[in-house]
Amino acid sequence: MTGAHRRILVVEDDPETADQLVEELTTSGYDVDLAANGREALSQGAARDYAVITIDRMLPDIDGITVMRQMRDGGIAVPFLIISALGEIDDRVRGLRAGGDDYLVKPFSFVELLARLEALGRRSETVAKETILRVGDLAIDLISRTASRHGRKIPLLPKEFQLLEYL
Structure with missing residues (x-):
């Protein structure tokens, strides 16, 4: 580590x-x-x-x-x-x-x-x-298809997640 x-x-x-x-x-x-x-x-x-x-x-x-x-x-x-x-x-x-x-x-x-x-x-x-994208305090988990900020989950619809992932 x-x-x-x-x-x-x-x-x-x-x-x-x-x-x-x-x-x-x-x-x-x-x-x-x-x-x-x-x-x-x-x-x-x-x-x-x-x-x-x-x-x-x-x-x-x-x-x-x-x-x-x-x-x-x-x-x-x-x-x-x-x-x-x-x-x-x-x-x-x-x-x-x-x-x-x-x-x-x-x-x-x-x-x-x-x-x-x-x-x-x-x-x-x-x-x-390989599976988690991070920008500042934003984390996007590509496996579970979830996003969080400061450790708190952000509820996203599938299209919203795709857009966030693209950006």
Whole structure:
């Protein structure tokens, strides 16, 4: 990940784990934001562009899977790395099918976490370059055929979208 694409949102409710993740990722050169619950994750995820979001499945208010689904429904296409103590095959499959791009079981090696973040970040940059047009604070997603400004969706009819895309 390069430049501005090194911003990561860590969604973790356990203060000790969250502090360790933030410290290690910051030391590794990432800009890290922290959300301690699902509501904070939804708010921060909609407000900023992240290269990757790491998310715990078991959060105190809204579980991680619901957070991912709501973000996906809201047009947020950032890759999700699920980090969870729930490590059974069914748990991992459910997380990946719910919108997760990768799954890491606790406890984990920080070196492996970094490798997975780098891989997801590379994919994120490639997809973003190819499918999202940006002019200032206006973003046009060519895949979902949506437009947003300052992170807020702009309702457009199909012809309006085509005209905006052309311009």
